[in-house]
Amino acid sequence: MITLECIKNYGEFIAIEANEPMRTFSSAMHNPGYGHYQYFINRTVDKSYFxxxxxxxxxxxxxxxxxxxxxxxxxxxxxxxxxAFSRFYEEGETSIVLLVTAGLSNAVDVTKSHAYSYKPANGTINIFIFINGYLTDEALIQALCCAIEVKTKVLAERNIIDSNSGTIATGTSTDSVCIASTQKGEFHEYGGSITKLGSFVGKALYETLTMAVDEYIAYTKGISKT
Structure with a gap:
């Protein structure tokens, strides 16, 4: 079972260490795609890192x-x-652990990005979703899609702007998301927005990502309390 105790903050990176490999789907920099992985890293680098x-x-x-x-x-x-914001949520026989970091310095509206030139930047929204449950591949991918919808919703509500187009951003140019399941416990065949799993992910991530985005906004305005 993945709990908050599995998350270790080493300063320059955070590691989530599972007891055994988890079924994973991600757009991560290292080992993207589908597979079974046991260690999950969110690393901070300097803005000049290229x-x-x-x-x-x-x-x-x-x-x-x-x-x-x-x-x-x-x-x-x-x-x-x-x-970094980490939260544990439990609903019935399924529980979720979230780890989120939100940087918005290179916010982009994907529907407008074809018309502009964007400089490389390291401002990124990274999302890790760990599910204590048994998911089909379909449920895993559908729940990941729900997470992307949540990200876009939060940015819209906070009026995060693509500085090139002047329109509401849908994300940043370097976002990554990872979803992983223990394959133990409650079975979820589907993970869409009206399923038990998808709506659970939606609620939990909305709360956690909103806190992360609000903290970023406060920090950039010099009023962060973290």
């Missing part, structure tokens, strides 16, 4: 910290890990 080969640099970083490359999913962001 190595010649970011993938190779990430591999060397993971190895230096003792994480096996074939068992680890890793993301990066310019957001300091002190601004």
């Amino acid at each position: 190595p010649q080969d970011a993938h190779e640099e990430m591999k060397q970083f993971l190895l230096s910290k003792g994480f096996p490359l074939d068992k680890t999913v890793a993301m990066m962001t310019a957001v300091d890990m002190k601004f």
Whole structure:
């Protein structure tokens, strides 16, 4: 079972260590796509971070910290890990652990981005969703889609603007999301927006991501209490 105690903050990165591999689907920098992974890393880098080969640099970083490359999913962001938000939610026989960091310096409206040139940036929304339950591949992917809908909803409510187009941003240019399930416990065949699982993910992530975005906004205005 994944709990908040599985989350370890080492300052320059946060690690989530499962007791055994989890069924995983993600857009992470290291080991994206579908697979079974046991270690999950959210790493902060300086805003000037632009190595010649970011993938190779990430591999060397993971190895230096003792994480096996074939068992680890890793993301990066310019957001300091002190601004990471982790929450535990439970509904019936299923529970969820969330880890979220939100940086909005390169907010983008994907419906307008074809018309503009964007400079590389490390402002990123990283979302990790860990589900204590048994999910089909369909449920796993559908629940991930619900998470993306939540992200867009939160940015719209907070009036986050794409500075190039002047329109509401739908995300940032470097967002990553990872969803993983223990494959133990309550069975979920589907994970869409009106299913028990999808609506649960929607509610939990909405609350957690809203807090992260509000904290980012407060920090940029110099009123953060974190």
